[in-house]
Amino acid sequence: MYNNYETPNVMGMNQVDQSFLHLVTQLQNQSVVVQTVPGTLRGNLVEVTDSYITLLVSGNYYFIRLSEINWIMPTNSKK
Secondary structure: OOOOOOOOOOOOOOOOOHHHHHHHHHOOOOEEEEEEOOOEEEEEEEEEOOOEEEEEEOOEEEEEEHHHEEEEEEOOOOO
16 A cells, blocks of 8 residues: 555656657658647758657647557648
């Protein structure tokens, strides 16, 4: 049993499945749609790292943690 001041020893919540990371990396330099809890963004996927992606949307860069992505898919439009 844990009290309010103790937390169980669990695997980090920010750990990302390597197969998901591999698939997202294949979308780099393509136009994509990204769904997160706050909403959906459309833009060009310019960078993929172990923990986040960089999305270029209308001249603005968005840095999105991989752990926050619900889904991502390519779009047909070129950006």
